[in-house]
Amino acid sequence: MTDTPESTIPEPQLNRRSFLKGCTTVAAALGISEAMIPKLVEAATSAQRPPVIWLHFQECTGCTESLLRASHPDIARLILDIISLDYHETVMAPAGHQAEKSMHDTLDKFAGKFLCVVEGGIPTKDKGIYCKIGGRTAMEILADVAPKAAAIIAIGSCAAYGGIQAASPNPTGAVGVKDLVSGTPVINVPGCPPNPISFLGTVLHYLTFGRLPVTDNLGRPLFAYGRRIHDHCERRAHFDEGRFAEQFGDYGHRNGYCLYKVGCKGPGTFANCPSVRFNDVDVWPVSVGHGCIGCTEPDFWDTMTPFYERLPNVNVPGIAGVTNIDKAGKTILGIAAAAVGIHAAVGIGKSMVTGCGCKDKK
Amino acid sequence: MTYEKHYVWSILLRLYHWAMAGSIVALSVTGFYIFNPWTLTNLEGTGLFPMMTMRYIHILAGYLFTGAIAARIFLFIFGNRQERICDVLPISSRNIKNLISTLGAYMYLTDHHDEDRLGHNVLAGMTYVTTIFVGLIQIIAGFYLWLPESSFWQKFGDMIFGSQQFGRYIHHLLMWYFLLFALIHIYLVIWNDLKNPDGLVSSIFTGNKFRHREVK
Structure with missing residues (x-):
């Protein structure tokens, strides 16, 4: 079957059936009762639902892509339908100054009420010059937006922990949102990319109950990240x-x-x-x-690298190159065994030269 | 010349020692299996659960190890003179002198025999304190990996290791510390037993050590 515009471009309108199916899927993922589904639906259709400012920093847009290009379009459409995206560089209609204006309008009009979604790590080295949008660094934009947001959702491993930018040796000093923001609740939805259901569940939970879901120690919602x-x-x-x-x-x-x-x-x-x-x-x-x-x-x-080994490699000082953890262990143990052997040999040698090493035979 | 007998190691210390030795062997063997299962990995229909069995032994031995470490820490504070922590760390002039003379003896420079010391030499004592500390980290890592959903161990483990995977990495690396320790420990115990006939090896079974006494 060839791809035609009719078969690949989804219907612009989300029909009621798909909408309810999407809400039910999310309710199942959240682990909440069937009886709560009408509440979810109500929250998702409420006229007062908060607008969203979606900030893109050091990222590949993969998280956005995974949300928008879900093979089955319901979830993607549901996300775009229930959250009113006032600023999202990938999908918003305005550009340039208009785009910046729409962000400032939301910041002013909905201060303390809008949701902020951050995608991507934030470079901090050299005052954050490694990521600039509209002439401002990512650090400045986050410092401007974060205190005014009701809550922040850090989507993807980059926004949550710095991601690939923060991988050793972390040349730009990239960090996650939680390292820079205090005062505003931050929830991490990590993954590369995270499952759209986990993101949608977090958003719907917030819309329905007015607070972020319960998280683990690393700020991840337990409904999605509670089990290995x-x-x-x-x-x-x-x-x-x-x-x-x-x-x-x-x-x-x-x-x-x-x-x-x-x-x-x-x-x-x-x-x-x-x-x-x-x-x-x-x-x-x-x-x-x-x-x-x-x-x-x-x-x-x-x-987690190398991806096809159980554990990361270790560098043994003095031995060139990266080695497997057990090779490193065996090398150290081998050196110790050799040292023991030499020590014993010296002792035997000394007692042969001086007569005897033992005290009681003296 | 004759020998006088001294009761040096309490029953708890001797139990601690053998619990530690036994659990280190069991933990290392099963730990290696859990890291890299070496049994035939394509057998079906045997009704065997090799991985579960190894994990079961590992966890059981882990509890024994935890008990041993706890007993040693108790003895560091409430044990007899030889067992207390202040007897084995270089914190007094007597202990610092012993450390230097021990190092000299181990390098075959001096003949060393500390007549007024029945317990560990200070070099050994420092190593044991380090080992107990490493053991504590190993225990935290172990429980963190085994009970990752427990908020107590999660808080503890995330603080120290940051993630499960890094905890596993440290857990495996520290296992090599214990193997290294075992090698050097056994060698030096035999070496000391040959050098000083005070019954060092048998003392960990009987609790008794011997000292020279000149018969006048």
Whole structure:
């Protein structure tokens, strides 16, 4: 089937059926009662719902793309429909001065009432000159917008923890929103990109209940980031029974065994991927044979790489190059064993020269 | 010349020592398995749960290890003279002197025998205090990895390690510290037992050490 404009451009209007389906999906993801769905619907259609200012900093727009290009358009349309986007560089109609004006209008008119969504890390080195929009640095824009917002949603791992910009050696000094903002509640919806359902759930929770959902220690909503991938993984039984894919394409991999030995980071990653899945076609990385890369965790570019090994490499001082953690351990243990051997040999040598090393025979 | 017998190590210290030794062996072996399962990984229909069994032993041994560390910390404060922390750290002139003479003896420069000391030499004592500290971090990392949803361990672990993955990394690296410690510890205990006939090796079974006494 060839793509025609009719088949690829979604209907501009969200019909009632799709709208209710979207709200129900989100209610399920939030884990709230069916009886609450009318409340969600009411909140999502309320005329008083807060406008949104969407700030783009050091990012790839992948988070926005994943929201707008959901294969099944309901969720994407629902997001655009329920939140009134006053400023979003990717999808807004105004440009240049008009765009800046619409942001300032919202800041003035809805001070303390609008939602701010931040996408991307914020460079702080050299006064933040590495990211500028409309002549202002990202730091200045955030410092201007954040205190006036009712709440801030940091979408994606970059806004939450700095992301790939903050990966070692972090040349621009990138940080996440939480490191710069105090006073305004900030919630992190990390992921690379995060699941649109997690974002929508956070927004709908805020619209319905007037507050942000309960979070874990790292500021992530518990409804989406309360459990490790490993604990809800469909391959978990293979893990428990010791059946593993040894390498990609082998017998175990073809038979759907656990991907632990090919570097799956599911055991260390909090996300709802196994239960919510992606693209409305019930898939996620592990279900199609690729291990989790841990994209919802802080500093995952540093701690989760190499992606096909269990643990990061270590640099042993004095030994060139990067080595595997156990090679490093064995090297150190080997050096210690050699030192022990030399020490013992010196002792034996000395006692041969001086007669005896033992006290009581003296 | 004869020997006089001294009761040096309490029962709790000896229990601590063997709980520690046993749990380190069990934790390292099962830990290596959990890190990189080495059993046949394509067997089906055996009814075996190798990973779960190894994890079960690992967690059981982890509790033993936790108990051992707790007992040693108790003894650092409430133990007998040899077991207390002030006897093993270089905080008095007597202890600093012992540290220097021990280093000299280990480098074969001097002949070392501290007649008024029954417990650890200060170099060993410092290493043990370090090991207990490393053990505490290892315990926090272990519980953090095992009970990630518990808000107590999450708060604790996130503060120290930042993320599960980094906690796992530290947990694995510190395991190598214990293997390194075990190697050097066993070597130096035998070395000391050969040098000074005070019954060092048997003292961890019996609690008794021996001292020279000149018969007049």
